Amino acid sequence: DGGITQSPKYLFRKEGQNVTLSCEQNLNHDAMYWYRQDPGQGLRLIYYSQIVNDFQKGDIAEGYSVSREKKESFPLTVTSAQKNPTAFYLCASSSAGNSYEQYFGPGTRLTVT
Amino acid sequence: QKEVEQNSGPLSVPEGAIASLNCTYSDRGSQSFFWYRQYSGKSPELIMFIYSNGDKEDGRFTAQLNKASQYVSLLIRDSQPSDSATYLCAVNDSGGYNKLIFGAGTRLAVHP
Secondary structure, X not given: OOOEEEEOOXXXXXXXOOEEEEEEEOOOOOEEEEEEEOOOOOEEEEEEEEEOOEEEEOOOOOOEEEOOXXXXXXXXXXXXXXXXXXXXXXXXXXXXXXOOOOEEOOOEEEEEO | OOXXXXXXXXXXEEOOOOEEEEEEEOOOOOOOEEEEEEOOOOXXXXXXXXXXXXXXXXXXXXXXEEOOXXXXXXXXXXXXXXXXXXXXXXXXXXXXXXXXXXXXXXXXXXXX
């Protein structure tokens, strides 16, 4: 089955620890995105990547880092510098042809205490 | 700051009625418009997209676009309790790089 997978579904960490969220897609999509969703708010773009080995900061990149070494994978690291990391993190992808149609993975709910 | 605005709701409609969800956007250059459905605790699912002024129908869903008024709407006919969810409106950022700008969503509640 084609799709986007994110793991884990739930993640708990102590303050001060870095944590990496996984995102993998087998849709052969070129572009991948990371969003953050907080209760009552829309999706906010953290980072995005149009091609392998290239990525751009979104609207709220501070405290986050990404890599894009493979077309299928776009992991997100939430660093200890992120002031309010507890949130629902969503990964999405889109093809070059229909680049605005983004499809989402199931999400990772991160809780930092 | 480019924005997409939606009434947060909840919009409550009886089963079988038409639910009307609205969205306005500030980026005059936007050309692509999307509606996502998000069930509680789940990720958004793309249900409709529209690129041209006018109406686009897909089953019980109709998307309507008026670029001059910078207004997009989603009509759900014969609403079912399973349609109860938050509906997110998204538009492309005309500044490029294949970015979407999302609204905060409208919560729809369909009661039997």
